[in-house]
Amino acid sequence: MPLRHAIEHHARQRPDALAVSISGKALDYATLFQKLRRLHGALVSLPHRHRGELSLPSNARLFAVSTGNHSAAATLLPAALATPHAVMLLDPQWPAALQQRMLAKLPPDVVFCLSTQTALIEAAERLSIPAITVDTDAFETFLAAPADLPLTNPRDTFMVGFTSGTTSEPKAFARARHSWRASLDASRLAFALTEQSHTFSPGPLAHGISLYALAETLELGAAFHTIERFDLADAHRAMETTRRIVAVPSLLSALCHGASQEQVVEITTAGAKLDPSLLTKARDFFPRARIHEYYGASELGFVSLNTHGRSSSSAPANSVGRPFPHVELSIRENGAEVAQGNPGTIFVRGDLAIEGYLWGGRNSGFRREGPWATVGDLGKLNYDGSLTLLGREGGMVITAGHNVYPQEIESALTEIPGITGALVLGRTHHSRGQELVALLQGDVPLEEIRSQLAIRLPRYKLPRRFFRLADWPLTSSGKPDRTMLLNWLEEKDVRLVPLHPAT
Template identity: 30%
Template structure:
């Protein structure tokens, strides 16, 4: 078995100082943006934290993005520097001082309901707010010097990066076994005895098929997609008592935490509000959350979308749900056409825009169908002369892996309502899926 890289807090802090020195030497400072799109590595974590602890905001992109999509996001972010897939170039010889805590949140791009990605921007925080933001996360999950955090998800996603970064800030270690492989992850868990991890239900489904010694975990947190009840019960039974936590949140904001005890008492719920937050619903059943000052954000260069998301201190990301009298939150869904595949949100409009650009496609409709491994898989129906193989090759060149249709089916026409809208929810039946 290949040795699993271990990132130790002291080593990472020293590397972060070198990153801070390199940024200062280049004249990059507070409020500037730094683009990085690299796979998980000690260098990536050092660049993200070294930038944040000097007030530089890292814009963390998926390294698998097609070139055209990446170029569009980089142009939108308007960075002072783009280090691409080589964060190590910022590990220079000069060191600079670091703030005790990150002075900002990384900027991530999240898909919008119209298919256009939105940058989630929090700016540079006042020192008190920066301290409160980091302290909240560290205290909520109890991160400390004895922790060994196992990274199972790509670090360009907000939750995996947040868990790894705050483990290092609390003095712990981070294990980086590489792209998720169930057998390798099982060996790492058994051999390296991690104490914490973040994952999505797809990881759990695959790990349950392996021979895993779960006994070292004090915390396994999962989110990103609904977890099937049999999977959840199997994980709860396999891990030490009380170790399994679920949470509900998004790239933009974090809302609830659900302990093992709370979930067993209310299976299917997503817990109660995080400390300092309050959740309620409006007349449409849309969930709103009042958040503390340090959790505020805006959509980068999209004031109209920011205005739609906020009402005073209350924010919504469009999810529908219920809040019981005791504060327990239940999710009823988001958009009916949202696909969650392996914990990644896939908005059909974004995929359809790519497929419809093919010269052999008249129109397309994208939807999700249940999948044992991924929760849902992306499927496309289309009208046109292109062959499924041609359309699959087109998508491979222009879409990240999670967004590519796993199957494409040609139809003479798409099913529509009386007003002409495509009946997405009818497509699985039309296609016999």
């Protein structure tokens, strides 16, 4: 059912049940529903800006949120899901200048932010946009008398998101309500969710995986937990009353410390491939949990799913699983489908994808070919029906005349016992065009790495140089920062330790 009806239903049937808790600051369903009605009353009183880029009814406003995981997000984000209004998700980790450019490109009707974000507040004032600081009394003062929540149109926009894709300037996209309604129906079954699926998601609410987990949990009538900033002790306290975790692999790895968590029975992870060493660690730390690893994109929604049990997986563990329910896959090149087992660009067909970018992405990222859509990821469909990722268009390395996909080498490296993380980069080389460089975590001798890789890969796919490092630099979404690592290579940064043969 639409989330507006679900939240009202839970507020009437179980008013005292916990809806959202952010670092212990809690809202029950009755309080959440009342706050949504008060926020709706305040938003509709704002002047209406005409914006043809979005599908919004006359009683809807576009509001920007740059609050991170502040407790006010427990009201602001569900408002976009359950009222006619749409949210513009500004990442508080962005540089101030980038936030200001996004604000100027698509001016919202109001900005919700923190009092410390002075540059954003000043930019909003220059654009005549009200800026409401949620960490002061201004937010409570802004809320109006409760107003009835009207019905929402499935075709209307509820969210403006941003994705950097393969460029540094974020691309904006609008997502319609019907796409997440279809997604919620599919993921409820795929992830075996019930009203007892109390969920902990430690990541930033400005990112899709955590925001979607919030929507899933509220629709069920379960409790959603998160924390303002990552702290292991706070995370373990939040996990005490939850049965489910939703996190990118880097955060899932960070949670796997201390005593095992027997109460967690479901884990959902996405955003990067789950390497074998982390899968083993998660199975040990959460011994009762099934681990649902899905591949998807902000623009596409769910694409494929691999569910890992205690000792087996629903698809080969080095794949990203088989097509998600109601999604068709096609590996295509130059407008035609390639033979099974051959590499190409991954296209999907279903009702979960966006229509296109609001700006940016003309030469990269999301595009359509008839009913098929892609974000430019490369892969191959295996003969058992599973999908293997090979990288991103433009990320292929050409070395000595051979086309090489780094992710294939990374998968082979993480299969070697003792290697806990691997990244492969292509670095400019004077005679080979590019040379393959492997960055590793784990204490395995170079001779052992090379001999193991020689069993798994042809000679031309073997990295020529190997470096060890303690920790990856991460992007704001929790993925390894490949651009920074390339800079470290060029600068001979001491955090990259060259591996040499034993003497």
